[in-house]
Every structure is written in C-alpha cells, then in structure tokens.
Amino acid sequence: MQRIATNLFGAWFQIGKQFPKETLDEIAKRVGFGECTHRGELRVAVESRLPLAAVLEGVTARDRAAALFSHLRVWDTEENCGVLLYVLLAEHRIEIVADRGIAHKVAPAEWDAITQHMRDEFAQGRFREAVLTGVDEAGALLARHFPSDGTPRTNELPDQPLLL
Template sequence: MAEQPTRAWYATLRHLWLDERDARRAVPPALAERLRERVAASERRHSGQLRICVEGGLPPSYLWRHLRWRVPMPKLVHQRALMLFSRLHVWDTEHNNGVLIYLLLAERRIELVADRAVARRVDAQAWSALVRDLGEALHHGRFEQGLLQAVDGVTELLAPHFRPADDGPRPNELPDEPVLR
C-alpha cells in the first residue's frame, strides 16, 4: 500500500521538475517553424483548425488533485487537455471542427481532443491509431517525425469530411504555431 503514495510523489516531482524550458528543448525554434508550416498546409486542405500544445508538467493544482484526492494521472492528463482545448479556443471555431494535439512530457502522454463536428464524423479508432503511432515515434526518440506524422494523420482524417470553402480564402481562425508550456 505504501508503494502507491511513493509513486505519486515521484510523479509530482517529475511534473515540478519539467517546465516550459523542457517543452522548448523538445520543440526548438526550427521544429516549431516546421510544425507551423505543416499546420498551415494542413488547414489549406480542409476547413478544420488544428493546434499543437506541448507541456512540460502539469500545474500544481492538478498535482494536488493527484496527491490529495488520488485522481488517476491519465484522468488528470485528459482533464488538462480538455481545459487547454477550451483555453486555446479550439472549441470556438465556426464549424466546430477544431482538433488539439496535446503532449505532456512529464507523463509521456498524448491526448487528441476533437470538437463536436469532428467527433461525429471521425471514428474513435482512427484517433486511437494516431495516438498509438505518435506514442511509438516519441518512445523511439523521433519527436519531430511523430509530430509531423500526427499533423498529417489529422489532415487525412479531416480532409474527406471538412472540405475547404470554394468561395476563396477564408480567415485562419486560430494561430498555427505550436503552444509550448
């Protein structure tokens, strides 16, 4: 029984240790620019909006819930991804077709959060396959390849369902740059 609290404390320390600097090391400026370009190219193929967020560790309020209330870490990571989905306004697109790719370095966890219209049209198994492939790439140290493939995978899932408008260019509703926290 004492093993579980010890594991929780180690996880907490890992989150407190990793921060925005670690996210910036994982996604240096050159990679951030390539990701921005890939997101922009993706959004030309469909009407959806795509955001990438890489975070070092969870904020203390989440860690407190883990330690004090024993909320499982996977649930906290999902809650954080949903909160960032909201905070980054991915939910606030005109056609409800935004997608957030969220990576939490301290837990080596990936969450894909899709807005309502996307969730109605794209099968959950397709999202699971994307998460699995990205996780595999990250596990083998292929951070750039994994993120670029994830953007391409989201593009392939959105393009058949959300065609770009035929009446000329549309405004970019969300920034294309990855968010590093």
Template sequence: MRGSGWKRLTGWATIEGQILRRRHFTPAILERIAQRIGECERAHTGELMLAIEAVSPAHEPDSHARALEVFGKLRVWDTPLNTGVLLYLALDRHCIELIADRGVAAPAAAWPEVCERLRHHLRQGRYVEGILAAVDDIEGICARHCPPAEGQDGANQLPDRPVLL
C-alpha cells in the first residue's frame, strides 16, 4: 500500500498520516489494543509490540529498513527467549511490516499472510478491527511457535500499549 509520488511531493502524505493517526488511534482504542495484546500473550512466550508512525522520517525512505530501525530502538529484540515481534505501521506511506526475532520459529510465509489480511481491513477503513485481527493472527502464530517455557514466570517483557512514533 504505497502512497503515490504526488502525495509525497505536495506534503499530503504527511497530513494524511497525522489525520489517520488522530482518527483511528485514540487513547481509548490504543487501550483496547493493549488489553488484547496483554490477554493474548498469556498463552506463550512471544512478545508483540505495535508501533504506529504517522509521518515516516526522511532519513529512511525504505519502510522495511525503518521497521528494522524501530525494532532496535524499541528493543523488541531484548526478550529472554528472543521472541519479540514488531508490527509496524507507516500511515503516511501506507506500509505494514512484521519483524520477528530469531526465537520465533514460524515459517516465513506466515507473516505476509497476516500483513495482507491487515492491509485488506485498512483499505476498507476498518482500522481497529484490522489491528485486533492482526494481533489475534500474530498471537496464534506465537502460540504455535513460542510455547510457554518451563520455569518462565509469564512476565511481560515488552509494553502492550502501542507506541506512537
């Protein structure tokens, strides 16, 4: 879902990103998403973090590279079993990226399917439903590939509340 070149040239992409964030990611919605993430993470050792960027920085024009940068800056990699997963949305660029740490032994084909389902929801303007469905999809993958480890106290290693960048 890449924005067209005219949106970038005119600055409309920046305005659109801000509008989308304000309209679809209110404090109440962010809390609802955080609760869903917290509930889902109880069944496995996977840790999901959602990062929503209204306006992508000019220094990194590639959304995948930006998602990797955010993965590092938010320390998604810093979990005891290396089971962090980042769901990154660049609203101005209409991009979705999913990055999983090396401890999540899911097949590579699982992640694009989640992104495509989320993309379908977003195109229809169903942001909250799409994000919640993506959280459920990611948590399903983590439940299969990051089972609870013996001796793990189930402590939440990453914040559940989505991060607005």
C-alpha cells in the first residue's frame, strides 16, 4: 500500500520545478563534457513516478531502469559502453545500469558509492546537485576504467536528460 500511495500522491508532480530547463541544459552539458574524457555513453532518465499498473505488478525501480536501458537503446553502443543513470522521484530510488563492456571493469561498490552521494544530495532537497554529482562521478569512473583514446567519436546517445 505504501508504494501505491507514494506513486499516486507523492510530490512527483513537481518534476518541472525540480528540473527546470536550465538544470536540464546544465546536466546535458556535463554529460557531453564527461564523454570527452572517456569512451562511455551516459544517459540520464528521471521519472516522476511509476504507473499504478506497474506498481500493482510489482515492478521495482531496478526493473524499470533495466526496461529503460533496453527501450532507450543504451545497450546498443558500438563498444557496449552505455550507462543509464535512472532516478525514480516518487520512491526516492536511484539505479545505475551499465552495459557489459563497462560492467565487467567496474565493481558494483563503485556504482553504489555514486548512488549514495546522490541520495545524500537528494535528501537535502538539492535535486540539481544530486544529478550533477551522479553525472560527474560516473564520468570520472568511466574516464578511469574506460578512458578516451583521443580519437574523435560519434555521440551515440542524447546528452539531454529524459524526464518521464
């Protein structure tokens, strides 16, 4: 019942206030800047809430992130280097899904540290800072484990965050 109430009546409806155009543009700029330092492709998706049917079916934030990873084709990059940073506002959940090219190089604890730093920012009501922290730290992690080789590359995924 708690999940139903949270997704139906939580403050998820303020997504536009929490993520105005200026913030979305800044996130996109940081994603693009980070991608100059590594061979990964980072995609950010922020979802206000899960549909009631999904909650009733038992869909978790991790399930939803995995589905979006597929739907947004984050898995479909040339080097299998896509990473989805997913935030479910209604349930205060953050999930990071990494493609196989990166997942075998980066320990789960490293992704967990990023989500914890983001949670700390969200807990203080700093939505902009929370996502920028995730983008910056994921970019640094990718630069360490999947560094750029200096050759120009095609941007395979949009840098602009997706609000759902």
